Amino acid sequence: MFYQLNLDSAQSIFRVEFCANDRTTACPQSNPLEPEEAMPKVTLKNLFASTAGIVALHLTVNTQPAQTFSLTYNFTVNITTGTYAGNSYTGAFSYDNSNLTGSGLEFVSPTQGNLGVLFNFLNRTYTQAQDRDAVSGFPRVYFRNGNLLGLSFLVVPPTANPGFFFVPDETPGFNSGFYLGSTDTTYGQRVGSIAYALQPDPDPGPGPNPCGNNSCPAVPEPTEIAGSLLALSLLVLRAKLGRKRVGRVEN
Template sequence: MKLASYFGIATFAVAISITAVGAKPTQAAVVNYDFTVNAISGDNPGQYFGSFQYEDSTLTGIGDENLGVSNGLSILFNYLGTQYTESSDFDYPLSPVVSFTNGNLLGLSYLVEDQFFIGDNPGNPNIGGAKFSSILSADLLSAIEVGTVSYSTGQPVPEPMTLGGTVLAGVMGLYLKRKKK
């Protein structure tokens, strides 16, 4: 009888863990990226670090797409000892944006007045990219490219159900091991 009870508990734990690991997220994932600015010329050469995250629920992976603050885009960027956020962008809340082509990250478009611009083309600030420019005002014509931006691979934040199922399976396993002793 004890063996049947243990077998039932073990079966339940395995079923929960398989369900949790194999479950497809029903909600959007929050994707995190780190980025590094490598300024090689201008008045402030050096490396500067930042990160951003967004919710990917509206991404289709087809064609050119932008996500902004309305999609949960948030940014933290430390430049010259000052911490900048998405609300530091000159056109907040319409900007900043993060851009994709066919699901592949192009980069940020992020303009902080009298400081910097991140994006490929100051003439088209609605498309992100991997260039870093110093800027003298909100006038994008004053942008002078001084470096590049590299982005790390974004990873979705695990769904709570997946984590919960994994924890439950682990606790059940420990319970069975303790019961056996």
């Protein structure tokens, strides 16, 4: 994964662009059904294959970790210079981290990570849909090795007056912070800083153990499930073979 600096010469605003390679894995094709004439031999072969496949699927499902979380950061803009010096303004953003690896430089956006932004500024509320470059996949939240770098969020007149720009760490040509007076032709001036805080998990944690008195039935182990499936399948196969033999004797 790498990033490159992109200059929008028509509007003189730097925005950071990132690129990533997508990988796909082809699913194996299932084998066609064998003819009924070879049923005893093929059925036994398929029986063991099916049992092994079910057990493998069971193990995969039960060992696959849950990796998708919706995370929310609250942020506070602290104005230190200019007309609004001494004032603070708040907001928040939420995103789905399922595509983040925690390695290198990464980002989430409304189209890649379901990023949502709310910012309360001068008695108005701004959202991700009002970013000047929304059609290009902004705003974005950037990370370096899983650590938050910050929000890149640009709203200009007439949508916002004055316009503002959230600049994250490591943005080429900028000091991170909050900029005011942003337009299509100027960056504006840095007038304050932005503090981010991860919102605590609303899940209060596990409650009392309902099986503390060992009253709950034990969950069968994968090997027990495999044994049961194999035994059941063998019984079915034996019954089919018995019916075939009886039919041949009667004929």
